[in-house]
Amino acid sequence: MKWRDEIIRALTQLGGEAALDEIYTKVKGNTDKEIPTTFRAVIRNALEVNSSDSENFSDKEDVFYSVHGKGKGVWGIRNFKVTEDNMDTTQDDGGFSEGRQNLKKHLCRERNHELIRVAKERHKVENNGSLPCSICKMTFSGKYGVLGDGFIEAHHIKPVSQMKDGEKTKIEDLIMVCSNCHSMLHRRKPWPTKEQIYSILFNSED
Ligand SMILES: [Zn+2]
Numbered sequence: 001m002k003w004r005d006e007i008i009r010a011l012t013q014l015g016g017e018a019a020l021d022e023i024y025t026k027v028k029g030n031t032d033k034e035i036p037t038t039f040r041a042v043i044r045n046a047l048e049v050n051s052s053d054s055e056n057f058s059d060k061e062d063v064f065y066s067v068h069g070k071g072k073g074v075w076g077i078r079n080f081k082v083t084e085d086n087m088d089t090t091q092d093d094g095g096f097s098e099g100r101q102n103l104k105k106h107l108c109r110e111r112n113h114e115l116i117r118v119a120k121e122r123h124k125v126e127n128n129g130s131l132p133c134s135i136c137k138m139t140f141s142g143k144y145g146v147l148g149d150g151f152i153e154a155h156h157i158k159p160v161s162q163m164k165d166g167e168k169t170k171i172e173d174l175i176m177v178c179s180n181c182h183s184m185l186h187r188r189k190p191w192p193t194k195e196q197i198y199s200i201l202f203n204s205e206d
């Protein structure tokens with residue numbers, strides 16, 4: 001197995017995106033190959049020659065992308081498909097009223113990493129470099145410091161039931177929200193709109 005394929009396997013196990021340190025550890029744990037003394041450089045190189053985000057791209061296969069831009073050390077696999085089997089649900093999805101299967105389908109669409117990357121980038125530009133929740137305006141970096149840098153969730157405003165077979169997710173269908181507002185958006189069916197959640201939060205005094 002090539003190092004490139006070892007990285008693909010590791011990133012798949014890590015949910016499609018991961019920091020270099022996690023990738024190193026996973027690859028080491030998986031591989032039967034001998035670990036060279038220059039292991040870290042070898043892995044970094046395998047990422048870079050297979051990524052058009054890098055100056056070292058070899059022009060052969062564009063497999064990886066750099067998650068937060070150059071030099072941040074977080075990598076993802078292009079076209080990584082979150083499936084209902086490999087997704088991890090941190091939510092108590094049994095508690096959602098919309099049904100487990102539909103919710104899972106919905107969450108799969110919300111974890112289309114590349115599309116989200118573009119949507120996040122756009123949101124960031126529109127907000128002068130920060131990533132506020134579109135509803136309550138909190139930013140994870142404001143609340144959690146460095147740990148929260150770059151974190152925001154994407155919510156797809158169209159329910160699965162309203163999408164035609166094979167219909168693709170568009171950037172316009174995604175809104176960037178914090179985890180609390182996101183959970184509230186899924187709390188009830190039909191889903192509340194972002195305006196409804198906003199008015200619960202900010203118009204409750206009168
Ligand atoms: Zn929020």
Ligand SMILES: [Zn+2]
Nearest residue numbers: 110154155156
């Ligand atoms: Zn959602």
